[in-house]
Amino acid sequence: MPSFDIVSKTDMPEVNNALDGVRREVTQRYDFKGSNCEITIEGEIITILADDNLKLTQMQELLKGHVTRRGIDAAALDFGKEEAASGNMVRQHVTLKQGIDRELAKKITTAVKQSKLKVQAAVQGDEVRITGKKRDDLQGAIAMIKELNIEQPLQFENFRD
Template sequence: MPTFDIVSKIELPEVDNAVNGVLREIEVRYDFKGSKATLEWDKETLTILADDDMKLRQMQELVRGHFAKRKIEAGSLDFQKAEPAAGQSVRQKILLRQGIDRDAAKTITKAIKDAKLKVQVQIQGDELRVTGKKRDDLQDAIAVCKALPMEQPLQYVNFRD
């Protein structure tokens, strides 16, 4: 039986490349000379530290731009509320969204079932497996998923006949 998986993943080496690109651009830009603007990355969150709100907004645009160049969709970045840090500086956390949470999985499953396609959808942890008798039904299921208004980017992988 043909199957495929619906996942939401981010390539971590590409995140590392994008972060390094942002840091290099901060070092050479004239408007960041003498500022304490930094970007830190651990495996799940990015942390922006800027001198003021204006520099914070500029760094957000740098992050979005460099991530877009690296083919990481903006929907996988979850910008948290900016908070004051030491002195006049501002800190903001950016969460990297990976995996499909329960609510999104139920939404996708319901949409595929409402389309009356001859496929079965199984929730397997943070991904979905779609199984059907015909390849065309699976392609229709992908089209239904792409039409959904999801913030989080989805990938369709592991397509097997």
């Protein structure tokens, strides 16, 4: 029976490469000369530390640009609240969205059921498996899911006949 999985994964080595690019650009840019701006990552949380709000927004744009150049959707970045850090600096935590949470999985499965396509959706941990009798039905399900305008980037993997 043909099936495929809907997942939301971020390629962590590419994220690290993007962060290296941001660090390199921060050290070379004229408007960052003499500043203590830095960007670090621990697990799935990126921490941006900047001198002021202007430099923080510039670093956000740099991060989005470098991540996009590396083939990762910028929607995978979840920017948290700006907070004050020591020495009149500003800190912001950016979370990388990984996996499909329960609410999104429920939204996808109900949309598949309401679409009247001859496919079934099942939640399996942090991914959703779609199965059907025909390959064309599965391709229709992919097209329908892409039209849902979900904020989180989704990948369609393990397409099997």
